[in-house]
Amino acid sequence: MAGDIVSIHSFRGGTGKSNIAANLAAVAALDGKRVAVMDTDMASPGIHIIFGKGRQRLEHTLNDYLRGECDIGDACLDLTRELGIKKGKLYLIPSSMSASDITRILREGYEVSDLRNGFNDVIKEKKLDYLIIDTHPGLDRETLLSMATADFLFVVARVDEQDLLGTAATLSVARKLQVPDIHIVINKKPKIYEDADIIRQVETKFKAKVATIIPLLPLLIEAGSRYVVTLRHPDSPFTRKMMELYEVIQ
Numbered sequence: 001m002a003g004d005i006v007s008i009h010s011f012r013g014g015t016g017k018s019n020i021a022a023n024l025a026a027v028a029a030l031d032g033k034r035v036a037v038m039d040t041d042m043a044s045p046g047i048h049i050i051f052g053k054g055r056q057r058l059e060h061t062l063n064d065y066l067r068g069e070c071d072i073g074d075a076c077l078d079l080t081r082e083l084g085i086k087k088g089k090l091y092l093i094p095s096s097m098s099a100s101d102i103t104r105i106l107r108e109g110y111e112v113s114d115l116r117n118g119f120n121d122v123i124k125e126k127k128l129d130y131l132i133i134d135t136h137p138g139l140d141r142e143t144l145l146s147m148a149t150a151d152f153l154f155v156v157a158r159v160d161e162q163d164l165l166g167t168a169a170t171l172s173v174a175r176k177l178q179v180p181d182i183h184i185v186i187n188k189k190p191k192i193y194e195d196a197d198i199i200r201q202v203e204t205k206f207k208a209k210v211a212t213i214i215p216l217l218p219l220l221i222e223a224g225s226r227y228v229v230t231l232r233h234p235d236s237p238f239t240r241k242m243m244e245l246y247e248v249i250q
């Protein structure tokens with residue numbers, strides 16, 4: 001629990017990674033933990049929007065850090081107070097949504113060792129209990145690095161053959177990288193499926209634990225990534241699912 005890296009992955013986009021990362025962070029911070037969320041989805045960033053930072057200029061981002069223009073601590077936004085978190089801490093290290101920053105990082109790349117140092121430095125500097133990493137779908141460089149350094153890995157998939165077969169690829173890489181604790185999260189489950197059947201099939205096929213199954217929820221659709229659902233609806237079924245994920249990393 002001291003300084004654990006929790007990586008949230010999926011093979012395909014739109015599975016719910018960013019919303020799960022933001023909400024898991026909120027649940028842990030509400031429990032008094034010191035948490036940072038880092039957006040390593042530099043090609044299509046967005047978790048800052050869930051934290052209500054979509055419409056304002058971000059002073060520093062992960063892009064500035066990777067260009068050597070600021071320290072990782074400077075790119076940490078302290079959201080604790082504005083999110084109404086009393087005991088813990090919640091920081092966000094956003095990725096830039098400016099078109100020129102995105103094309104630049106994709107064109108020029110960066111030193112992957114700088115990102116690794118960023119993980120370690122922010123854990124130390126902010127005395128984090130958890131660094132939660134939101135990732136780009138698929139198996140790109142940031143994803144491999146965050147997997148290689150992860151203490152816990154959640155691979156998110158819908159009940160969809162493309163997602164599930166992609167999950168097999170992700171899991172095989174994660175195992176080669178010797179990630180200690182790997183779990184599958186099934187998200188957006190339609191009512192037609194029974195949880196017990198899915199758990200049995202997925203666990204048999206992938207030889208990995210299903211951490212939780214989250215139904216397709218009108219609450220999430222309604223929220224539309226405009227706020228952190230667990231903070232606004234602490235008694236919702238989604239909050240209960242996030243608590244189940246939190247139990248896995250405790």
Ligand SMILES: Nc1ncnc2c1ncn2[C@@H]1O[C@H](COP(=O)(O)OP(=O)(O)O)[C@@H](O)[C@H]1O
Nearest residue numbers: 013014015016017018019188215216217220221
């Ligand atoms: N359980 C759910 N039920 C309904 N909609 C969901 C659920 N989880 C996530 N969503 C919605 O799916 C969309 C994509 O979620 P997001 O977290 O951005 O995925 P990713 O980061 O994997 O691309 C968002 O509009 C989000 O509100």
Ligand SMILES: [Mg+2]
Nearest residue numbers: 017018041046
């Ligand atoms: Mg995302």
